[in-house]
Amino acid sequence: MRENINLKVNIGGLELKNPVIAASGCFGFGREYSRFFDIKRLGGIAVRGLTLQPQKGNPPPRIAETPSGILNSVGLQNPGVHTFIEKEIPFLRKIDTTIIANVSGNTIEEYESMAEILSNADVDAIELNLSCPNVQEGCLRFGSSAQKVESVVSRVKNYAKKPLLVKLTPNVTDITEIAKAAEEAGADSVSLINTILGMAINAKTRRPILGSITGGLSGPAVKPIALRMVYEVSRAVKIPVIGMGGICNATDAIEFLLAGASAVMIGTAGFANPMVWVETIEGIEDYMAENSINSVTELIGGLIV
Amino acid sequence: MNTRYRILKAEYLNVDTFLLTVQSELISKKARPGQIVTIKCGDEGGVILRRPISICSVDREKGTFDIAIQIRGKGTKILSKFKAGDMIDIMGPLGQGFSLYPKHKKIIAIGGGIGIFPLLQLLKDHPAENKKAILGFRNKSCVILEEEFRQACNELFISTDDGSYGDKGFVTDTLKKVMDKEPADMLFFCGPLPMMKLGVEIAKEYNTPCEVSMEQRMGCGIGACLVCVCKTKKEDDWEYTQVCKMGPVFSGDKIIID
Known part of the structure; x- marks a missing residue:
C-alpha cells in the first residue's frame, strides 16, 4: 500500500481496510480464490449465501451467458449455517480480512434464528439477503415490499449483535422506498444491487437455457442500472450504501463511489479475471495518487452534477 | 499470476474444429489427462465467461500442449480467430483428470x-x-x-x-x-x-x-460459484457437485446421469 493513501472505510460500524469486498455467491468461502491471490488484501469477503438447513440448489444448467452478462440460477446451494461455522470459519479466520455472513430465510423466524446463531459466531457482520431471485420461497418475497422489509429487518435487529447489512433487490418499482424501510427498521447499511430477474431461450431447441427457467442477471450489462440505483438510494438514506453490479475494474468501482457508495462488491468479473479484486484496489490507489486524494472517503458521493 | 501464453500453431482439423498448440512449461508439466483449462475469449462482443476446454495432449519435453475446439457459439468463434504467434489467456490445469x-x-x-x-x-x-x-x-x-x-x-x-x-x-x-x-x-x-x-x-x-x-456450462472454473454442477451420490442421498473442481472426470459409480 502506498504511503499517505488511506483506503479505510466505515460501513455502519463495520471497519474495512479498503472498500473492495468479494460479493456473496461468487467467492464461495474463499478457499478457491486463495490459490490465486492473497485474499487478505480484500476489504472483506461476503460468503456464499447461507440458509438454516443445507440446500441442494437448483437443477443445472445454472448459468447462461448473455451479451455482457450472465444469468445464474444456483438457488442458494450451501452446507447450512452450522456447517459453515464449524468447517469454514476456522479457515476464514486465519485470513486478516472482514467476514460478512450472507443469510437467506424462508420465514422471518429463520432469519431471526440465523442472526442469533451468527451473532454468537466469529463473523464481523451479517448481510440479510432479502433479494435472491432463485428460490421458490422467501427472500425476494420479503425484499419486494417496503412493509415486509421493515418487519423482517426490525425483528432480525433484535437478534443481530453485529453490523447488519441489508441486500436489496432491483426487481422493485422504487428501490429507495425499500432502502428507507430498511433504514427505519435499523439496518446499519444497505448493499445493492442483487441480480436482475431475466431469462434466456434457445430458439433451436425451443427450451429455456437455465434449468430453473429464469435467473438473475449480473455483469457489465447491469452496471448502468446499478449505478443509477446506488445514486438514488444514497441520496434517500443516511446509512452507508455498498454498491455492486457489473464492476470489472477500478474505474467502475470509482464510479460507484462517486455515485454514493461507501464500498463496492465485485463478483461476476472474477470469473474471467481472478485478479480483479486486487487490481481494483491498486487502481483506486493509483487514481487517488494521481488526483492527490488522501482518503478514499473523499470520493464517496463526490459526483459533480 | 501469469495466464498469458503464446500460440505456436493454429490449424483446422475439419470444417468447424480447430487445434491450438500453446507454449506453457507450467501447464504441460502439471497437466494430467482429463484436466481442463479455461480460456478468455477477449473483450469483443460482450463475451465475458472463459470457455472450459479439455487438454487434448501435452508435450512435456517441448513444454507445449494441444487443445481442440469446436466452433459452437460466439465464444468459440472468437477463439477460432487466434493465429500462431498470438498471446492467449489460459488458466489451468484445472479439475480432476x-x-x-x-x-x-x-x-x-x-x-x-x-x-x-x-x-x-x-x-x-x-x-x-x-x-x-x-x-x-x-x-x-x-x-x-x-x-x-x-x-x-x-x-x-x-x-x-x-x-x-x-x-x-x-x-x-x-x-x-x-x-x-x-x-x-x-x-x-x-x-x-x-x-x-x-x-x-x-x-x-x-x-x-x-x-x-462430464460437461456443463461453467462460471468461475475453480469451484467457487457452484454453477457447473452435476448429480453425484452421497451416502443414501445425492448432491450437486462442481464439474470444474471435483470433475470433469467422475467415477461411474459416483455419478448420476438423469
Whole structure:
C-alpha cells in the first residue's frame, strides 16, 4: 500500500481496510480464490449465501451467458449455517480480512434464528439477503415490499449483535422506498444491487437455457442500472450504501463511489479475471495518487452534477 | 499470476474444429489427462465467461500442449480467430483428470464427437499393456485425429452414425462387441450425455469400473460459484457437485446421469 493513501472505510460500524469486498455467491468461502491471490488484501469477503438447513440448489444448467452478462440460477446451494461455522470459519479466520455472513430465510423466524446463531459466531457482520431471485420461497418475497422489509429487518435487529447489512433487490418499482424501510427498521447499511430477474431461450431447441427457467442477471450489462440505483438510494438514506453490479475494474468501482457508495462488491468479473479484486484496489490507489486524494472517503458521493 | 501464453500453431482439423498448440512449461508439466483449462475469449462482443476446454495432449519435453475446439457459439468463434504467434489467456490445469492405475492392464477409451479429445493424452499416459479406443463420429467428414489415436493405442475402432466411415452405429454397440471378445478391466468415457449414460450401464453389466468426463456450462472454473454442477451420490442421498473442481472426470459409480 502506498504511503499517505488511506483506503479505510466505515460501513455502519463495520471497519474495512479498503472498500473492495468479494460479493456473496461468487467467492464461495474463499478457499478457491486463495490459490490465486492473497485474499487478505480484500476489504472483506461476503460468503456464499447461507440458509438454516443445507440446500441442494437448483437443477443445472445454472448459468447462461448473455451479451455482457450472465444469468445464474444456483438457488442458494450451501452446507447450512452450522456447517459453515464449524468447517469454514476456522479457515476464514486465519485470513486478516472482514467476514460478512450472507443469510437467506424462508420465514422471518429463520432469519431471526440465523442472526442469533451468527451473532454468537466469529463473523464481523451479517448481510440479510432479502433479494435472491432463485428460490421458490422467501427472500425476494420479503425484499419486494417496503412493509415486509421493515418487519423482517426490525425483528432480525433484535437478534443481530453485529453490523447488519441489508441486500436489496432491483426487481422493485422504487428501490429507495425499500432502502428507507430498511433504514427505519435499523439496518446499519444497505448493499445493492442483487441480480436482475431475466431469462434466456434457445430458439433451436425451443427450451429455456437455465434449468430453473429464469435467473438473475449480473455483469457489465447491469452496471448502468446499478449505478443509477446506488445514486438514488444514497441520496434517500443516511446509512452507508455498498454498491455492486457489473464492476470489472477500478474505474467502475470509482464510479460507484462517486455515485454514493461507501464500498463496492465485485463478483461476476472474477470469473474471467481472478485478479480483479486486487487490481481494483491498486487502481483506486493509483487514481487517488494521481488526483492527490488522501482518503478514499473523499470520493464517496463526490459526483459533480 | 501469469495466464498469458503464446500460440505456436493454429490449424483446422475439419470444417468447424480447430487445434491450438500453446507454449506453457507450467501447464504441460502439471497437466494430467482429463484436466481442463479455461480460456478468455477477449473483450469483443460482450463475451465475458472463459470457455472450459479439455487438454487434448501435452508435450512435456517441448513444454507445449494441444487443445481442440469446436466452433459452437460466439465464444468459440472468437477463439477460432487466434493465429500462431498470438498471446492467449489460459488458466489451468484445472479439475480432476482420469485415474491412471497400474492395476488396470486392459483399458478401453470410448469417445463421441468432440468428447474424443481428452482421451488422447489418457491413452498416451496410461500404463496399461492393452489399450483400445472406440471413437464415434457423425459422418466421415467429422473423423479427426485418427492417426494420433492409432499411435496412442493398440487397437482403434471407429464408427460413424451414418456408416460413411468405419462401422455404422454407436460406440456403445462396438463397446459391447469388444467386451464380449476381450473384456477390459477399466473403461473411460467422454462424449454426449446419452452415450455416457448408456456407457455407465454397460460397464455395470460387465462388472467393470469406469470413469466419465462430464460437461456443463461453467462460471468461475475453480469451484467457487457452484454453477457447473452435476448429480453425484452421497451416502443414501445425492448432491450437486462442481464439474470444474471435483470433475470433469467422475467415477461411474459416483455419478448420476438423469
